[in-house]
Amino acid sequence: MKTRKTRSMATAIAAATLSLSLAACGSSGPADTGGGNGETTMWSLTGGPEPVYEASVERWNENNPEQPMSVSFFANDAYKNKIRSALGAGQGPTFIFGWGGGVLESYVETNKVMDLTGFLENNPDVKDRFLPSVLENGVVDGKNYALPNNSTQPKVLYHNKQLFEEIGAQPPETWDELMALVPRFEEAGIAPISLGGQSKWTNLMWMEYLVDRIGGPEVFDRIAANEPGAWSDPAVIEALTKIQDLVEAGGFIDGFSSIAADSGADVAPLYTGKAAMLLQGSWVYTDMKTAAPEFVESGDLGWSKFPAVKSGEGHPDNIVGNPSNFWSINADGSGAQKETAKGYLKDTLFDETYIQEIIETGAVPPVKGIEDELQESPDSDFLTFAYEMAQEAPTFQLSWDQALSPGQADTMLTNLDLIFLGEITPKQFTETMNGTIEQGAGQ
Amino acid sequence: MSTHIGSRRARHTAGPSGWMAVPALLFFLVFAIIPLGGVVLLSFSNWNGLGAITWAGLASWTEILTSPVTINALVVTAKVIVYSFLVQTPISMLLGVFIAGSQKYRALLAVLYFVPLLLSSAAVAIAYKALLDPNFGLAQGLNIPALAQNWLGNPDLALFVVIFVIAWQFVPFHTLIYQGGVRQIPASLYEAAEIDGAGRIKQFFHITLPQLKYTIITSSTLMVVGSLAYFDLVFVLTGGGPGYSTRILPLHMYLTGFEANAMGAASALAVILVVIGLTLALVLQRLGGKDRSASQLEGL
Numbered sequence: 001m002k003t004r005k006t007r008s009m010a011t012a013i014a015a016a017t018l019s020l021s022l023a024a025c026g027s028s029g030p031a032d033t034g035g036g037n038g039e040t041t042m043w044s045l046t047g048g049p050e051p052v053y054e055a056s057v058e059r060w061n062e063n064n065p066e067q068p069m070s071v072s073f074f075a076n077d078a079y080k081n082k083i084r085s086a087l088g089a090g091q092g093p094t095f096i097f098g099w100g101g102g103v104l105e106s107y108v109e110t111n112k113v114m115d116l117t118g119f120l121e122n123n124p125d126v127k128d129r130f131l132p133s134v135l136e137n138g139v140v141d142g143k144n145y146a147l148p149n150n151s152t153q154p155k156v157l158y159h160n161k162q163l164f165e166e167i168g169a170q171p172p173e174t175w176d177e178l179m180a181l182v183p184r185f186e187e188a189g190i191a192p193i194s195l196g197g198q199s200k201w202t203n204l205m206w207m208e209y210l211v212d213r214i215g216g217p218e219v220f221d222r223i224a225a226n227e228p229g230a231w232s233d234p235a236v237i238e239a240l241t242k243i244q245d246l247v248e249a250g251g252f253i254d255g256f257s258s259i260a261a262d263s264g265a266d267v268a269p270l271y272t273g274k275a276a277m278l279l280q281g282s283w284v285y286t287d288m289k290t291a292a293p294e295f296v297e298s299g300d301l302g303w304s305k306f307p308a309v310k311s312g313e314g315h316p317d318n319i320v321g322n323p324s325n326f327w328s329i330n331a332d333g334s335g336a337q338k339e340t341a342k343g344y345l346k347d348t349l350f351d352e353t354y355i356q357e358i359i360e361t362g363a364v365p366p367v368k369g370i371e372d373e374l375q376e377s378p379d380s381d382f383l384t385f386a387y388e389m390a391q392e393a394p395t396f397q398l399s400w401d402q403a404l405s406p407g408q409a410d411t412m413l414t415n416l417d418l419i420f421l422g423e424i425t426p427k428q429f430t431e432t433m434n435g436t437i438e439q440g441a442g443q
Numbered sequence: 444m445s446t447h448i449g450s451r452r453a454r455h456t457a458g459p460s461g462w463m464a465v466p467a468l469l470f471f472l473v474f475a476i477i478p479l480g481g482v483v484l485l486s487f488s489n490w491n492g493l494g495a496i497t498w499a500g501l502a503s504w505t506e507i508l509t510s511p512v513t514i515n516a517l518v519v520t521a522k523v524i525v526y527s528f529l530v531q532t533p534i535s536m537l538l539g540v541f542i543a544g545s546q547k548y549r550a551l552l553a554v555l556y557f558v559p560l561l562l563s564s565a566a567v568a569i570a571y572k573a574l575l576d577p578n579f580g581l582a583q584g585l586n587i588p589a590l591a592q593n594w595l596g597n598p599d600l601a602l603f604v605v606i607f608v609i610a611w612q613f614v615p616f617h618t619l620i621y622q623g624g625v626r627q628i629p630a631s632l633y634e635a636a637e638i639d640g641a642g643r644i645k646q647f648f649h650i651t652l653p654q655l656k657y658t659i660i661t662s663s664t665l666m667v668v669g670s671l672a673y674f675d676l677v678f679v680l681t682g683g684g685p686g687y688s689t690r691i692l693p694l695h696m697y698l699t700g701f702e703a704n705a706m707g708a709a710s711a712l713a714v715i716l717v718v719i720g721l722t723l724a725l726v727l728q729r730l731g732g733k734d735r736s737a738s739q740l741e742g743l
Contacts, residue, residue, distance in 0.1 A: 081701055084492050106704075110494040198595055200684060255577030257596025257685050263569075265576050274578060407703035418686040421598060 040333075040340040042071040042095035045079055045325075048283075049150045052357040060348045067340040069094075087112050087330075094337045095344075096328040098146055100137040101402040102409070104328065108140045113328040116144045119342055129350055133396040134323040134366035146326035147345060151363030152390045153282045154321040155205050159302045163190055163276040171277075171302060175213070175242065175309045182251045185276050191253035193246075194275035196266030198259055200413040201401050203420050205279050206246075208320040208400055210239035213309040217318060217395040223437075224403050231433040235313075240419055240426035242309075247420055257421060264291060271295040279306065281321055282386045285379070286362040303385060319389055320397040324366045359383065366390065408436045479717065485710035492704050503707035513712070515687050516695040519602065523691055524670040524723075526606045527613075531666055532659070535614045539621020540651060553622070560615040568679035571608050595681055598688040605681060605689050609673055617662045624658030625651065657731065664727045671720050692716055 044053050050073055057071045072093075074082060079097070086092045087107070096113065098104055107113045116138075120127040127135070130148055138146030159171050167188050172178035185192040196202045211219050215235025222230040246252070253275050259265045267284050269275035271292040278284075285303075289296050308316035327349070329341045348354065350367050358365040359377050364387045374383045390396060401409040415432050418424045424432075489499040507513050542553040559567065574581045575594040582591035594604050632650050641649065674693040677683065683690030683698065690698070693716060700709030 084704070088493050106491065106493055112493065198681075198684065200682070253578070255591070255593040255596055258575060258577050258593050259596075260572055260576070263573060263576075265573075265579060269578055407699075407705055410698060410703050414684070414687060417684055421596075421685055423598065423686060 040067065040069045040095075040337045040344075041093040042069060042097075042327075043079065043083060043093040044071060044073055044095075044097045046073045046075055049358055049361055049363070052150075052354060052361065055357060056344075056348050056351075056354050059351075059353065060344050063347070064340075064343065067336075067343065069340060069344065071095075090332055092330045092332065094330050094333045094341050096330055097149070098326045098328055099322065099398070099402045100146060100326055101398050102405045103402070104138070104146055104326070105140055106405070107328065108145055111331055113145050114331045114333075114338065116147065116329065116345075119345070120144055123346055126346055129367050131366045131368060131390055133390065133393055137323045137396070137398050138326050138328075146328045147349065148324035148366045149327045149349065150325045150365070151358055151361075152322075152324050152366040152386070152396075153363075154319040154386055154389050154393075154396070155209070155279060155281050155306070156285075156303050156386070156389075157306055158270060158278045158280060158284070159304070160270055160273060160276050161300045161302045163188075163273060164302070166190070171304045172307045173304075175210075175307050178307050179246065179249065179251075181276075182246070182249045186250055190273075191269060191275040192251050192277060193253065194259075194266050194269040194278045195252045195256040196259045196261030197252070197257040197417070197420055199261040199266075200417050201399070202261045202266060202280070203416050204400055204413060205320070206243055207239055207416060208397065209279070209306040210242055210309065211235050212314040212318050212320060212395075212397065213306065213316065214238050214312045214314065216313040216315075217397055220397060220400065220403075223400075223433075226437050228437055229434055230437065231430040236430055237426045240429055243419060244422060244426070247422065252420075257417070267291070271301070282364070282382075285382050289362060289379075303382065305389065315394045317389075317393050318395050318397070319393045320399065322399060322402070323390075323396045364390065408433075411436050482710045482713045482717075485706055486714050488707050488710075490706040492706055499707055503705075503711045507708055507711045507715075512687060512690070512695065516690050516692045519688070519690060520671065520692040522602060523606060523609070523673065524667055526603075527609055527670050528663065528666055530606060530610045531614055531617055532663065534610070535617035535662070536621050536655070536659075538614065538618040540625050540647070542618065543622045543625035556618060557615045559612050560619075562612070564612065564673075564675040565679050567608065567612050568676050571604075572680060575604065596685050598685050601681055601685055601689050605677055608680060609670075609676060612676065613666070613669070617666065620662045620665075621655065621658060624655045628654045660727060660731050664724055667723050667727065668720050671716055671723075692719075 042053070042057065044050070053071055053073075057069050061068055083092065083096060087096070092112070096107070098107075104113070126147075131152070134148050134152055135144070138144055138148070157171070163185070164171065167181075167184050167190075169181055169184060170177075172181055182192045208220075211233075215233055215238075219230075219233045219235045222233070253259070253269055261267075261280075264284075264287055267278065267280065267287055268291070270278045271288055285296075285301075288301065295301060305316065305319075327345070329338060329345075333341070350365060355365050355367060355370060355373065359370070359373055362377075362379050362383070364374070364383050370387070371384070374380055374387055377383055397403075401413060404412065412433060415424065415429050419426065419429055485496075486503055487499060487501070488496050489502070490496040538556065542549050542556070562570075572595070573579075577591045577593060580590075582588060592600065595601050628651065632654070633646055636646050636650055672693060673691065674697060677689055677691055677694050678697065681689045683694050692712065696709050696712040696716065699705050699712060
């Protein structure tokens, strides 16, 4: 009897560890790619400008054989888990790839990244290279901790010119114009706006722009600063109400909450003529060039800034998106590694070849004075538009899910999903989000 | 006295030495018990994965237990367990009985049934996500507009889609278990029943089903406890959405730990998962009856 009991107990424990083993996933740190001593290392993401980083490291190694560097690439989600556990364990690389925002702040709080303010003061030409609105996103408490490393990615309202011609309309310049277009496209059997709602962060673009247009960038500045009650700003309520009105009016394509953006299923309706507009990052331009080259080349793809909101306080030139990705330097690195890193930032990051190669990938480097280079690109129209957008923008706001603490971002995205589904009211949303601020302050 | 000692010696020499269990126990200690203890300790701490681990007392526990998201995750998990059991058990039992037969074509069918088992959960999830896309999915490919539902975006539908995909992936596994169980039933039982004039349906309910008692318990234990670990599939397929409608407990634990970086709260959730898993497994074992050595084949 007793053995039987222990046996079933053992079975149960074994079964339970099955579910427990989950707790271990994602925490596997790297074995030997990082480290406090030895070679200077760089961790970055696969895809996009991967070859540009690689070539730049090769150039550095050729010119500085006595200060060798190596670069490793990881998939996005895998990297996010790895870098955190690696830094926590003191095994991080010298160059830390990042997005700025809440995560950078947590690195600064735990003294994981080097203060680069002094370095930039001693090397004004380095500081002067970058667009100020972009460089600003690497600043925490008035000090520079991160420098841009790839391209600037504003969020843009794309449209299908052919579909606009069909109903004889122009791309909307104001929110009222946008709302007026909805029934007209519907009558013509065209979905007004495509949206990859299943991915959640796609919904966020609408909220980011609307809050900015209605209340100006200060509204989110207060939210990001965790001021109590900051989410209850009337601009937030109005933005959410406008979103629900747009959903109600049938503005978004049928079944939008089943469409996943990671497979490009939100972009496809635009180039297949099913939907007239799409609010997405400038990076989907490259995706469209790959998926539907004839659509892009025929000139049917149009783009514009997000519409203005009548009597809104935000400047219609303000943009949201990813100002850039960034390099931070590991504060735990050895003196030699830090010297190598500074040398690379000074000589190789965004040298002429680097800039040229980034432009060739169909992206816009966040540096000053590259109008001529962009003109020569086959994608000059779009690239110049995106560059001027970034240059002229009074503010370039980092995507909120990156700017906030990861816990808040998760709650925000899920509750915004509920707003789009019409399951909660704007007031319920702001109450829930204010709750995350109180929690944050209590910790 | 001397006989007592003698008998103990005899028992020692007769069975395998207890020392042979040491490697397995050591593994169990290092990979199960110690991490479990670590998780329990972490659940009383505050840690974002980067800085120092600080003592938090019961803060994570009160936060978790009062959060509507956790309560919702528990409800969704319970639904997944119950529906998975209700959907998967009859299907896999019938399929198992069917492919346990000896006809030639059944071997071929059996091989085809097992294909989903060979695919990784992430691949299954990505494939279904593409198939269920309302604009470019199966509906479009087969030209059946009725299939163009808001499958993954409608909070009332998404959970059932998840349960369906889980069943699609795991029914083959349980079919395999049932097939093995059915093949062990002595043919003489059926022959006797046939002589007594029992039809196919009667044979199933009076011979096959009772004979499969322990197979059912094994399969159900794996099914129910496995439901607590369906993480990868749901994570890739829906990410817990729309809203919170498919955020099951293991997924909630992952998102809390590795997306929100609240390791204390995630550990508390892990402890809850372990307790639920243990309880369910124990209850299911109990269902086997007290006297598990009782013969099922009396009179043979």
